[in-house]
Amino acid sequence: MAKEVICIMCPLGCRIEVHVEGQEVKQVQGERCKKGVKYAQQEVFFPGRILATTVKTDSPEMPLLPVRSDKAIPKERLIECMKHISKHSVKGSVKLGQTVIENILGLGADIIACRTKPFATT
Ligand code: SF4
Numbered sequence: 001m002a003k004e005v006i007c008i009m010c011p012l013g014c015r016i017e018v019h020v021e022g023q024e025v026k027q028v029q030g031e032r033c034k035k036g037v038k039y040a041q042q043e044v045f046f047p048g049r050i051l052a053t054t055v056k057t058d059s060p061e062m063p064l065l066p067v068r069s070d071k072a073i074p075k076e077r078l079i080e081c082m083k084h085i086s087k088h089s090v091k092g093s094v095k096l097g098q099t100v101i102e103n104i105l106g107l108g109a110d111i112i113a114c115r116t117k118p119f120a121t122t
Pocket of ligand 1: 032
């Protein structure tokens with residue numbers, strides 16, 4: 001069985017065909033570099049995505065703080081993670097890159113701030 005994957009590791013976006021038998025990769029075609037082989041194999045067996053969203057804050061100046069996961073999260077758990085994040089609220093100041101939710105749902109990924117948030121002034 002062959003599956004087509006579009007590599008997202010760089011802007012070239014190679015179309016990679018992965019030939020699979022059972023749980024084994026037999027052949028990979030269409031990649032222009034080794035990063036694509038690794039990405040395609042992972043995408044076929046363990047598809048995941050970096051989760052980018054916002055989290056509520058206590059600041060009227062910045063009511064939503066942009067955040068992202070520091071690692072790929074399995075695709076089938078993304079909605080669950082979004083619901084979990086929606087229940088959180090960030091209080092006080094946060095620095096760019098600071099963890100706002102550690103090890104979300106035990107998946108081994110932290111949710112980190114994509115911007116610095118100063119203390120709320122009101
Ligand atoms: S296979 Fe390599 S060159 Fe092609 S999109 Fe992926 S990273 Fe870029």
